[in-house]
Amino acid sequence: MSEQEKLPEKEKNFSEWYHELIRRTLIDQRYPFQGFLVYRPLGAEMFSRAINILEELLRERRHQKVYFPSLIPEKLLKKEEHHIMGVAHEVFWVTNAGKTNLEEPAALRPTSETAMYEMLRYWIRSWRDLPLKIFQSCSVFRYETKHTRPLIRDREILWNEAHTSHASMEEAEEQIKEGIEIYTKLYEKLAIPHIWIDVITGVFAGAESAKEAYTIFPDGRMLEMGSVNNLGQRFSRAFDIKFKTRDEKEDYVYQTCYGVSERILSAIVAVHGDNFGLVIPPEIAPIQIVLIPIFYKEDREEVLKETYKLKEKISKETEYRIVLDDNEEQTPGEKFYKWELYGVPLRIELGKKDIEKGGITIVRRDIKKKEFVENKKIIEKIKFLFEDITRNMQKRAKEYHESKIVFAKKIENIPKVINENKVAKIVWCGDIECASKIEKQVNSVFVGKAIDEKADGSCIWCGKTGKFYGYVGKTY
């Protein structure tokens, strides 16, 4: 597909639209090692801005940044039995270096529990050292045997992982709530609507329980884009992380961990993008404003001069990230097309007519609305528009998300909901047996139960009193 051709239609051909759009803007899949992505500048910058926001949220809640090695000696990786059972089949192994065979193979970290917890033994001695909350932003590696899918299922995963240790199970449970709050704030800033689910099956390898955040894509499939896990004492027992309690006894610490990956990029694309390209939330847009001079031969110099002056004014009075596109090898139309594809939140056009009228033309990307703004009001207007764009993106995405969840009263209704590219919300009694029977009957996934809503009705399978809402549908 040529770069100038229209994108496939998002609603009709979601998968083609998604792959074509990220190919043109965020990533390059031609690297000769399957499942390993190259992040182009827009992809790398967007992701690192999102991660910066997350790191600030973590620091505000007293998490400390650290960095642990990428390589994990085999004996560490194998210390916790549930963990190694869960990850063994997808671990990359380093066996040689130069011409030497390593004495012990080392895993490319699939996640960092086993690297970190080996050291927490030394860092934690007493209840005074608790809670200990650390995080790192790094790559992890998984030899996915499933079909890889860019920004959704990659073999090198870019992520941020947080790990906390506590003096009691109650504190660990409280921490789970804090983890959920932090991620919820992040998703809000990215304007990504989501549901939090208490996972029924497929909990992280080594965890006792897990909560996961899902958003729903236009094709009706749910994307898990963050998980918060209660590890209890499984790892602390395996790694011998003991502490002196307040009453001078000894106990193993209680741990949690949570992570967010490059899937948030995929969610930003899928949730906000349209048939013209990306729509990037202003806060993480690497370029927030693009300035395009519009001139004919006879007024070229005047318009260019005014455009440069305008750029200087905005750069001086604000901290917005602004680019002036004065490339004369492209027409204004070609530039509009390009910057819309790249999702820049605001476009400012400046031509002879605008100058005569004493103002500029601003076009916002989210609703593609154009308006004339007087010179005096430019800064104030831009500020307003960024806030309004964020609000509108949140609102629009939320409404769409809600429209994708359909309450199903009877089991027979579920397939219809799923066929319409939606997710079925049902009442569930809490019995795993019922969950797995529902899954088999409708050939879909029962992802889990809503964490913050109590149901009042009868279980869709067994008819007994249902205390929970569950979600059934397709997942990535």
Added chain:
Amino acid sequence: MSEQEKLPEKEKNFSEWYHELIRRTLIDQRYPFQGFLVYRPLGAEMFSRAINILEELLRERRHQKVYFPSLIPEKLLKKEEHHIMGVAHEVFWVTNAGKTNLEEPAALRPTSETAMYEMLRYWIRSWRDLPLKIFQSCSVFRYETKHTRPLIRDREILWNEAHTSHASMEEAEEQIKEGIEIYTKLYEKLAIPHIWIDVITGVFAGAESAKEAYTIFPDGRMLEMGSVNNLGQRFSRAFDIKFKTRDEKEDYVYQTCYGVSERILSAIVAVHGDNFGLVIPPEIAPIQIVLIPIFYKEDREEVLKETYKLKEKISKETEYRIVLDDNEEQTPGEKFYKWELYGVPLRIELGKKDIEKGGITIVRRDIKKKEFVENKKIIEKIKFLFEDITRNMQKRAKEYHESKIVFAKKIENIPKVINENKVAKIVWCGDIECASKIEKQVNSVFVGKAIDEKADGSCIWCGKTGKFYGYVGKTY
């Protein structure tokens, strides 16, 4: 050595001082895989703040952030012959995944030329695509056969690497100057004095020429802490990165690359630290101000209240990173000791007496000077002090650095200079033969010639007209 014991003396026992100080503050070396460091919060935060400064400098000069895979298939790594000859002996190889033997082994990147340049083939078509300047911050891996040394020679290296492609050799040469300027700005912000050297031997594997920045440690050894390489067309020919020139011909691009690693942390420690601990330049200090309430039982509440108010005031009126240490299990003296060890630039003490006198006591870390500041002048004073601390750290480090370079007129003088833990500056004719004879004679390293100073004298070895200054000494 216990945490409470005094540090070894920096000038007398530099190596012990260095290892003990970083062990207490920045890193943990107990990870069970030799040469792989764990970065504690202070180390991780300092490094990421330094890298953020560098990334901003790169963006200002139109370098774009990207991210390329950590794994490089063997056939790519082997494409450029000088490169593979230089790196082969220190590459970590991934050979298995899960239970599968990979069809082709993949290298853990020792540096990213061969990953990136494989893709630049697709990204560069015409002179219009040039210059193309990209960078990434990531880990690289080298199975060092030399003795590892924390933050100086590690097997997992944290770094930032930039790669540029140009339409002519002249443009590439200009880019080398820009690379040097960017790094010089970074070192200035970190207050690290340095000399830029045109490397004579030991150029980066695949480069045609290299400039390196060195700083001198108290033990007289030079630390290379950044290199800027001209790759010419070696890689572009091997990777077939061709472009259409302005006059419709075809040529291979001309490339440069440059990198800075965690060695900058080591330089910050060695250059600025003293017998009490770290001295961190204010701009990258994760904590810039520590507030310590000083009270007796009878005035505890009043002093605490005022301290909280002061913290709120500073946080509201400035963006300084401030911590209030109200831990009541430590005495003020213990806290002074701790925060001095951690290198926090400013300490504010607030006690009953200060309150009565209508002010606070500020102690700056660099010269440990204490002064009383009236309430009205606090913000203004802090701002002044941060600037003054940076200036003073730059000046003091520069003077020390200059005192470590001694001009040697005769070859017989060099050993004495080196024995005094200094570096010999000599006149050199430019003949490689002379350089290697000098090295042998004095059993030290001739690191290269000064890039921005022309000599006027006779070569210290052959006596012919010497056009260059060279540096001879010990290196890390």
